[in-house]
Amino acid sequence: FFTDVKGNLCEDHCILQHSNRICVITLAEAHPLLQNGKTIKNINYQISANCSRLQNKVSGKSKRMQGAQFLTELAPLCRISCSDGEEYTVYSCIRGRLMEVNENILENPSILQEKPSTEGYIAVVLPKFEESKTVTQGLLTQKEYEEVLLKRFNSTS
Amino acid sequence: MFALTEKNKSIAQLLLNTGTCPRCVFRFCCVGLQASYRHPYKDLLRELHEFLEYNKEKEDTFCGEIIDPPCKRSRLENMGEGAEDLNQNGALQETSVADDVDVTMGNPAPKVCNVCLGILQKFCEMDFVKKVCQKVNSSDYQFTSFVFSVSLPPQLSVREHAAWLLVKEEMGKQGLSLAKEDIVQLKDAYKWIIHPLFSEELGVPVDGKSLFEVSVVFAHPETDEDCHFLATVCPDCFKPAKNKQSVFTRMAIIKALDKIKEEDFRKHFPCPPRSPTRICAALEIECTNGAIFVAGRYNKYSRNLPQTPWIIDGERKLESSVEELISEHLMTAFKADSFNFSSSGREDVDVRTLGNGRPFAIELVNPHRIHFTAKEMKELQQKINNSSDKIKVRDLQLVTREAIGHMKEGEEEKTKTYNALIWTDKAIQKEEIAILDDMKELKIDQKTPLRVLHRRPLAVRSRVIHTMKSEYIDDHHFRLRLKTQAGTYIKEFVHGDFGRTKPNIGFLLKRTADILELDVESVDVDWPPSLND
Numbered sequence: 001f002f003t004d005v006k007g008n009l010c011e012d013h014c015i016l017q018h019s020n021r022i023c024v025i026t027l028a029e030a031h032p033l034l035q036n037g038k039t040i041k042n043i044n045y046q047i048s049a050n051c052s053r054l055q056n057k058v059s060g061k062s063k064r065m066q067g068a069q070f071l072t073e074l075a076p077l078c079r080i081s082c083s084d085g086e087e088y089t090v091y092s093c094i095r096g097r098l099m100e101v102n103e104n105i106l107e108n109p110s111i112l113q114e115k116p117s118t119e120g121y122i123a124v125v126l127p128k129f130e131e132s133k134t135v136t137q138g139l140l141t142q143k144e145y146e147e148v149l150l151k152r153f154n155s156t157s
Numbered sequence: 158m159f160a161l162t163e164k165n166k167s168i169a170q171l172l173l174n175t176g177t178c179p180r181c182v183f184r185f186c187c188v189g190l191q192a193s194y195r196h197p198y199k200d201l202l203r204e205l206h207e208f209l210e211y212n213k214e215k216e217d218t219f220c221g222e223i224i225d226p227p228c229k230r231s232r233l234e235n236m237g238e239g240a241e242d243l244n245q246n247g248a249l250q251e252t253s254v255a256d257d258v259d260v261t262m263g264n265p266a267p268k269v270c271n272v273c274l275g276i277l278q279k280f281c282e283m284d285f286v287k288k289v290c291q292k293v294n295s296s297d298y299q300f301t302s303f304v305f306s307v308s309l310p311p312q313l314s315v316r317e318h319a320a321w322l323l324v325k326e327e328m329g330k331q332g333l334s335l336a337k338e339d340i341v342q343l344k345d346a347y348k349w350i351i352h353p354l355f356s357e358e359l360g361v362p363v364d365g366k367s368l369f370e371v372s373v374v375f376a377h378p379e380t381d382e383d384c385h386f387l388a389t390v391c392p393d394c395f396k397p398a399k400n401k402q403s404v405f406t407r408m409a410i411i412k413a414l415d416k417i418k419e420e421d422f423r424k425h426f427p428c429p430p431r432s433p434t435r436i437c438a439a440l441e442i443e444c445t446n447g448a449i450f451v452a453g454r455y456n457k458y459s460r461n462l463p464q465t466p467w468i469i470d471g472e473r474k475l476e477s478s479v480e481e482l483i484s485e486h487l488m489t490a491f492k493a494d495s496f497n498f499s500s501s502g503r504e505d506v507d508v509r510t511l512g513n514g515r516p517f518a519i520e521l522v523n524p525h526r527i528h529f530t531a532k533e534m535k536e537l538q539q540k541i542n543n544s545s546d547k548i549k550v551r552d553l554q555l556v557t558r559e560a561i562g563h564m565k566e567g568e569e570e571k572t573k574t575y576n577a578l579i580w581t582d583k584a585i586q587k588e589e590i591a592i593l594d595d596m597k598e599l600k601i602d603q604k605t606p607l608r609v610l611h612r613r614p615l616a617v618r619s620r621v622i623h624t625m626k627s628e629y630i631d632d633h634h635f636r637l638r639l640k641t642q643a644g645t646y647i648k649e650f651v652h653g654d655f656g657r658t659k660p661n662i663g664f665l666l667k668r669t670a671d672i673l674e675l676d677v678e679s680v681d682v683d684w685p686p687s688l689n690d
């Protein structure tokens with residue numbers, strides 16, 4: 001887990017890593033988008049005039065993964081705007097190659113809120129082989145994240 | 158009848174005078190009769206001298222008395238260094254004959270041929286044949302025929318070229334020409350001589366298609382640099398290539414010799430070639446047997462056994478694998494150097510393969526044993542099955558390389574049957590899972606599963622679930638038998654892989670589903686043939 005990404009309070013991200021080093025980026029449960037009353041108006045993988053995460057083309061067999069966009073920790077993946085006018089940016093949180101973005105949430109944004117940790121994932125990122133162990137080092141475990149949530153809860157109540 | 162005729166005389170004389178052996182003389186005189194080369198070396202030398210001496214005066218030979226014994230001995234010693242491990246009886250005796258005759262002509266002839274560097278001399282003698290055959294017999298191979306391959310020092314081509322220029326020039330004086338390809342190839346002449354000797358000694362015929370190969374690599378370090386001038390004259394023929402130790406490959410040298418102008422060549426290399434002091438060395442004598450293929454079907458009863466060794470970061474994760482449990486016994490029985498395992502698809506480490514099993518084939522590389530009866534194969538299968546309860550093998554048999562194609566061909570169209578134990582988050586009723594039974598030929602789209610995405614490109618594959626048959630266990634568990642198109646990722650079809658396989662069992666049952674156990678019940682490939690054992 002990565003909390004308060006880019007200093008934005010409660011904009012928590014969740015990174016699920018498979019033993020083959022593949023990482024799935026999702027919103028964590030405390031993210032404002034997943035709170036009651038939010039309606040997603042639009043999800044945009046076009047993060048700047050000349051960079052769209054949808055244009056990511058991974059070609060070439062196995063190791064190389066040519067053409068994949070390389071992401072740093074704070075590389076934006078998509079911008080999500082809500083009917084209340086708020087806009088949220090989802091970040092990569094880890095260094096690696098972008099393997100895939102979830103096009104399903106474009107057609108059906110509600111699954112992002114209904115199943116944020118499975119079908120509503122944001123993107124799939126493959127860290128470099130030599131960095132596969134270190135990319136997750138700054139992140140919180142499930143248990144640590146729960147403690148953070150508890151502290152937040154206590155401080156607000 | 159002697160192989161040369163009157164018109165060859167000047168060439169033969171010229172070559173003999175410059176240090177060329179009788180068999181090379183034959184080659185440059187284009188003698189195509191194989192038997193001519195097979196005569197004993199000393200007879201050939203004597204006959205050649207008689208042929209050339211025919212018209213000379215008898216009194217010329219009285220010079221024979223002036224042979225200086227110490228001088229001759231020193232030459233023999235000199236020769237001995239190059240001859241290394243061969244005894245002094247065979248080849249050396251012939252060269253001493255050569256000495257005698259040459260000295261009678263007042264012409265101190267060299268002992269090692271300046272063109273073949275001894276290949277058509279000492280290496281055609283029984284001493285060498287016996288040495289090779291000893292090596293073959295001691296390496297303990299089963300074979301019924303053999304093919305003999307020779308690798309000559311690449312720089313020999315340079316000498317061959319020089320000798321050709323010399324002969325061509327001599328023939329030109331008589332208004333004749335000689336194309337390089339009309340010369341009998343050294344390798345051909347060598348095989349004409351050596352094949353019958355090997356065949357006799359090994360007791361099996363020579364067969365160009367034989368899987369058993371005896372190979373000899375000759376080297377001649379003394380003349381290794383003979384070809385280096387070609388790189389300065391024709392640099393573009395000698396481009397460094399990967400996996401080649403030297404740029405001076407046989408092909409590159411032949412190409413350069415083809416291009417180089419005669420005058421340039423003569424500037425750099427003597428015509429006739431200088432006589433070497435030593436003979437070639439037989440660097441390597443090796444035997445290899447063609448691969449043998451064994452096929453069968455295996456069952457895997459363990460959820461803790463990978464199909465092939467599972468190694469991450471150079472470290473073994475599990476101590477064994479299906480391929481090792483089968484192959485180690487085959488390796489011992491066939492006395493092979495290595496093996497290659499292949500199969501019709503594969504299962505994950507935690508998946509069992511039941512029923513008739515999964516077809517597999519193993520290539521055994523360089524086997525020493527190749528003859529196995531059906532009974533022996535069955536005993537071998539029994540041995541494999543007795544050694545582990547994690548796997549079982551059936552229909553173990555010898556197959557051809559071509560037959561292995563049957564296992565791989567049409568792999569996509571084949572069907573596989575699975576049995577999955579499925580868990581659902583919300584309680585489920587018998588009636589709810591029964592809807593799966595009614596679905597026939599269900600088309601699904603699978604994105605490359607996340608668990609293999611690090612090594613396979615992202616793609617969407619269409620697969621068909623032919624039939625499903627559910628079996629209710631309790632509120633949260635049921636079994637599902639699936640008959641699917643080969644290549645379907647079953648685990649992903651059950652849990653959906655982040656919605657990346659659509660539809661999936663979770664979606665069809667409107668809840669979260671996961672797979673707890675998976676068995677392969679059948680792999681419908683009708684190869685290898687059943688042995689009814």
Ligand SMILES: [Zn+2]
Binds near residue numbers: 275276
């Ligand atoms: Zn010769």
